[in-house]
């Protein structure tokens with residue numbers, strides 16, 4: 001099968017072709033597993049963290065990719081949840097304890113980090129970590145829901161906002177443009193404020209119904225109850241803390257932060273950014289409960305992901321576009337056509 005693999009950790013400042021197209025044998029599903037024929041796989045910022053070694057895959061080479069939509073191609077022994085040909089999605093959690101806090105467990109195994117993921121024609125996964133995809137979504141539209149959407153849903157819950165509270169989103173990429181639509185549905189009386197460095201992303205946020213959109217360091221007309229940060233940088237953290245009202249909560253929806261602008265943390269002052277019982281909460285991974293709960297909600301709204309599709313062989317191009325940011329919505333790789 002065709003696969004785009006990561007053979008070694010590299011700096012993306014030095015190469016823009018970190019992945020290589022290779023032929024691999026089709027994997028064999030074990031007991032309780034499915035062999036999934038991958039239709040599409042979304043491209044996530046976490047892939048950049050893996051390529052540059054901020055999250056190190058335990059062994060190389062590895063097939064990246066954890067926003068997978070495909071069809072059940074073969075059933076492993078004792079697999080009974082799905083039928084051949086069923087459409088399924090797979091996200092970042094490849095297996096864990098099955099408990100509500102499985103995302104925090106040392107047993108957590110990630111798709112496309114600990115086991116081969118979806119930048120390939122086939123992949124295997126436990127049937128307990130595959131999810132039916134609501135019919136309303138095409139494969140392409142479903143892909144970004146499996147990480148960007150699902151982890152955004154978890155981040156939104158962790159804000160603990162109530163209907164009518166004021167919510168901010170700093171960074172407006174694949175995840176935030178879905179969270180905005182989700183928040184409008186779940187909290188219809190809440191006003192939404194978006195901080196994005198790129199004017200086109202600010203405009204996109206207004207089109208999707210943001211009350212206000214401005215630059216990362218802009219001051220919104222009101223202080224906010226909660227802000228979700230989905231950027232890899234530190235400046236948005238400092239600015240978000242400044243824009244919270246007393247008792248407000250910042251939720252950082254990122255697996256790793258980059259060090260590029262870490263010096264901005266020196267701008268933190270206790271009285272302006274932290275005092276008044278402000279809180280910071282990070283989001284760590286995703287559970288299968290999050291995805292099983294989120295996908296039907298996404299189908300009911302229905303969420304409308306903004307997607308640019310590229311062929312599997314152009315995975316390096318898709319990664320470069322994500323790295324430079326500023327683009328609307330998500331990137332999805334077309335792996336195979338039925």
Ligand SMILES: [Zn+2]
Pocket residue numbers: 044045046066092147148
């Ligand atoms: Zn992801």
